[in-house]
Amino acid sequence: MTTTHFYEYLSQPPQSNEQEFAIKNLFRIARTKNPSDAEGILQSLKALDLSSFPETKKNLMDSSFFKFMPHLTSLNLDYQSITNVNDILFLSSLQRISFKGVGLNEFSFLFPLENIEELILEENNITSLIGIEKFTNLKLLSLKKNKLRKIDEVAKIEKLVSLNVSExxxxxxxxxxxxxxxxxxxxNKNMIEDVSSVEKVKNLNTLSLAENQINNVEPLQYLISLTKLDLRKNKIRNIKCLKELRNLFELGLSGNPLYDDDYDLFPRSLRIE
Known part of the structure; x- marks a missing residue:
């Protein structure tokens, strides 16, 4: 984007309310009213959080908005109005993007963004993860509060180290x-009963399975790298096997049918909830 293009964009009479609103916010993001200064700042911008712009929930950006920030690596559009999602595809350098609570039913429009490493799609209406393996560089995926029943596709993401599918x-x-x-x-807050497969994931250091239907936790005794384990509000009656988890510093057990002396199995230094 050249200076001429930027000046042309600003000098033309706004063709719509969206363009007028976009121009206003370009200056707001740059924190200057000088077009030349604004362009330089926008060109070098690496992270943009529009979730803190409450008025964008009612007003839409026009299609040129993101073209002036080509080097963004992190974009937060939580709870915003999303209409022309193709505008975001200009941002080929994006590594982190958050679309929390924007009413998404699917995410295939993001497939061209090959550099994405962190994808937050919480509080949407997503029912299928077909194609999720196309994000070959993905390390963090959060799908909390969607409508997912089957998520086997995530196993195809070889670089994934953090996965949240709660609620x-x-x-x-x-x-x-x-x-x-x-x-x-x-x-957390799913309908999980069987955790036998988890024992194969030896590198886990945080495991949260609160508010499910679990009664047998013996497979978890092999997860020796665990430092945090949350099993609150399940149906667990026997926790003797968990004493083998020597690296734990936080353990959630409240809301299970346990007796007070069950907790004597663990060192006093362990934080138990």
Missing amino acids: NDISDISFIKLMSHLKFFSA
């Missing part, structure tokens, strides 16, 4: 045995 409708997590590289897994 969905998932009952089967057998796919996780193929994700030996995973370090963080959160699946």
Whole structure:
């Protein structure tokens, strides 16, 4: 984007309310009213958080908005109005993008963004993860509060180390045995009963399975790298096997049918909730 293009964009009478609103916010983001200064700042901008712009929930950006920020690596559009998603495809350098609470049903429009490493799609209406493996560089994926029942496709993402699928409708997590590289897994508030496949994921250091239907936690005794384990509000009656997890510093067990003396198995230094 040249200076001439930027000046032309600003000098033309706004063709729509969206363009007028976009121009206003370009200056707001740059924190200057000088077009020349604004262009330089926007050109070098690496991170943009529009979730803090409450008025964008009612006003839409015009299609030229993101063209002036070609080097963005992080973009937060949480709770914003999203109409012309193709505008974002100009941002080929994006490594992190957040679309929380924007009403998405699917995410295939993001496939051209090959450099994405962190993808946050929380609080949407996504029901399928078909094609998710196309994000070959993905390291973090958060799909909390969607409408997912089956998520086997995530096992195809070889670089993924952090996965959050809490508050969905998932009952089967057998796919996780193929994700030996995973370090963080959160699946709170689902319908999980069987955790036998989790014992294969030896690199896990954080595991959150609160508010499920789990009664047998013996497979978890082999996860010796765990530092945080959340099993609150399940149906667990026996936790003797968990005493073998020597690296734990935080353990969530409240809301299970346990007795007070069950907690005596663990060192006093362990934080138990």
